[in-house]
Amino acid sequence: MVIVGAGPAGCVTATTVDPRRSGLRTLILDYRRIVGVPVQDGEGLPDYGEMRRIVPGIDCEELFDFPAGIVRHRIEGMKFVAPSGRAYVGDLKGWTIDRDRLDQHFAAQAVERGAELQLSTRVVRVENGTVWTAGEPIRARWIIGADGPNSVVAASVPGLGPNRAMCRCAFVVVEGDFREDLIELWFGREWKGGYFWLFPKGTQANIGLGVRGRANPRELLDAALARLSRRKSFRLSFRGGGVVPLGGLKPRLANEHVALVGDAAGMVFPSNGGGTACAMLAGKILGETLRERRPLADYEQRVRKLLERPLARSLTMRRLLDVTFYRDGMLDLMMRLADHTGWRRFIIG
Ligand SMILES: Cc1cc2nc3c(=O)[nH]c(=O)nc-3n(C[C@H](O)[C@H](O)[C@H](O)COP(=O)(O)OP(=O)(O)OC[C@H]3O[C@@H](n4cnc5c(N)ncnc54)[C@H](O)[C@@H]3O)c2cc1C
Numbered sequence: 375m376v377i378v379g380a381g382p383a384g385c386v387t388a389t390t391v392d393p394r395r396s397g398l399r400t401l402i403l404d405y406r407r408i409v410g411v412p413v414q415d416g417e418g419l420p421d422y423g424e425m426r427r428i429v430p431g432i433d434c435e436e437l438f439d440f441p442a443g444i445v446r447h448r449i450e451g452m453k454f455v456a457p458s459g460r461a462y463v464g465d466l467k468g469w470t471i472d473r474d475r476l477d478q479h480f481a482a483q484a485v486e487r488g489a490e491l492q493l494s495t496r497v498v499r500v501e502n503g504t505v506w507t508a509g510e511p512i513r514a515r516w517i518i519g520a521d522g523p524n525s526v527v528a529a530s531v532p533g534l535g536p537n538r539a540m541c542r543c544a545f546v547v548v549e550g551d552f553r554e555d556l557i558e559l560w561f562g563r564e565w566k567g568g569y570f571w572l573f574p575k576g577t578q579a580n581i582g583l584g585v586r587g588r589a590n591p592r593e594l595l596d597a598a599l600a601r602l603s604r605r606k607s608f609r610l611s612f613r614g615g616g617v618v619p620l621g622g623l624k625p626r627l628a629n630e631h632v633a634l635v636g637d638a639a640g641m642v643f644p645s646n647g648g649g650t651a652c653a654m655l656a657g658k659i660l661g662e663t664l665r666e667r668r669p670l671a672d673y674e675q676r677v678r679k680l681l682e683r684p685l686a687r688s689l690t691m692r693r694l695l696d697v698t699f700y701r702d703g704m705l706d707l708m709m710r711l712a713d714h715t716g717w718r719r720f721i722i723g
Contacts, residue, residue: 375664376505376514377489378497378527380404383636383653384520385480385489386437390661394488398664401514402481402489403507405496410477414616415650416545417580418449418557418573419476420468425651428722429684437654444476445469446575450555452717456709457562457702464717466557470575476650497521500530503631516664517632520657523619525638533629537640538621541568541647544591545582545615546599550608552579559721561709563700570598579608584618584647586696591615620644622689623682628670635660641681644692646721652681688723 375391377384380402393400420428422438449468455461485491498506500519505512519527519534528534552574560570567586572579581599585591592615599610624640627633635641636653643649656677663673698704712720 375400375516375518376512377402377518377520378404378500378505379520379522379636379638380406380409380481380491380493381477381520381522381636381653382480382650383638383641383657384518385477385484386654386657387518387520387635387661387664388484388489389480389487390658391489391665392487392661396665400484400489401512402484402491403495403497403505404491404493407494408474409481409491409493410474412614413473413547413612414614415473415580416571416573416582416647417446417470417473417575418468418571418648419471419650420466420648424467425655427718429652429655429680431680432655434655434658437658440471440476441479444471444479446471446578447553448555449557452721453556453558454709454712454717454720455558455560456706457564458706460706460709462709462713462717463556464712464721466718466721470557470573470580473650480654497526500527500632515631516670518660519632519634519638520636520653521638523617523637525634527632528624528634528638531629531632533626534632534634535624535626537619537624537637539619539644541584541586541618541620542591543568543582543584543616543618543647544595545571545580545613546595546610547575547612547614548579548581548608549577549611550579550606552576552608561699561705563702563705564594565699566594567696567699572602578611586699618642618647618649620647620692623678623685627674627677630670633660633670633673641685643685643688643722645688645695645723652685656681684723691720691723
């Protein structure tokens with residue numbers, strides 16, 4: 375089996391397959407030279423209890439039991455800032471993490487269980503059971519597309535197809551005193567169809583924004599950082615970016631020999647862009663299916679049963695927000711209402 379992508383989706387799949395015990399030879403390919411580097415993430419993660427509230431029926435607590443060095447800061451809630459400047463606080467339990475270390479932890483587990491990890495290897499296409507890279511083509515009975523938002527596997531396989539509704543993001547990691555236990559989300563039309571985030575990490579923060587359409591996220595972010603620097607002192611240590619698929623779960627996740635998982639399958643909450651936990655839990659379900667040599671249709675069925683409704687609700691919420699994102703008055707009103715109906719619904723759906 376070949377897994378394309380050594381992110382959380384690919385590595386949790388490989389660990390669960392448990393190659394040494396199941397006898398299923400598992401090769402993970404990734405074009406990066408170092409797993410998880412560079413980071414392309416806001417580094418916010420719900421804890422397991424929160425994830426169970428959002429996706430009832432999950433059974434993967436062990437995936438959220440991290441060794442020391444991954445979690446940076448405990449998060450107790452979310453601070454929402456409306457276009458009027460009014461701030462609200464909503465409930466959400468989780469952490470901010472070092473995302474590169476999270477990926478490296480999952481990759482180490484996969485290798486420990488007997489998966490082979492080959493870095494610096496870009497997959498260019500997949501065709502009839504063959505994975506094409508710059509080197510020798512690799513034949514595989516199963517091919518797993520865990521290759522993120524711009525999945526080459528999804529694009530190469532008829533019937534699976536690319537993600538839609540991409541949100542372009544820019545972010546920075548800054549050094550400073552960021553010990554608040556609330557993640558901040560700023561809404562308003564100045565964020566061009568997305569939102570601005572500030573995720574405290576203790577002695578660091580991950581600050582960024584995502585935009586829709588043609589706006590330049592980096593320019594917007596620089597302007598926002600210049601404003602922030604007037605009231606808070608910090609030093610920039612890393613600049614990153616990436617895209618988030620906000621189109622919801624794909625209509626098809628697998629055929630007989632190819633399956634998509636994580637961002638490649640559209641497993642991202644469209645109203646907030648969070649997808650790491652979904653990638654982890656879907657990776658476990660896919661790994662179990664493969665290990666037990668069950669058809670990939672079983673994986674699709676199980677993962678749909680869990681994720682379809684929460685992701686569809688979140689997509690509806692995103693569409694509602696799309697209408698208000700450029701109208702500050704409406705957004706203010708919606709946020710006032712959310713303060714009564716609950717912030718989880720506003721941000722998750
Ligand atoms: C800026 C930004 C901020 C985000 N913030 C958050 C957040 O705060 N919380 C949250 O939960 N989610 C967040 N997300 C989403 C989250 O990062 C993803 O949902 C999560 O990484 C999905 O994991 P994955 O394993 O499916 O894909 P990825 O983590 O993207 O892993 C895919 C892997 O495949 C490799 N790859 C891709 N193409 C190829 C190829 N052709 N050949 C070989 N290897 C390939 C890549 O190098 C990568 O290692 C954010 C995303 C972005 C871009």
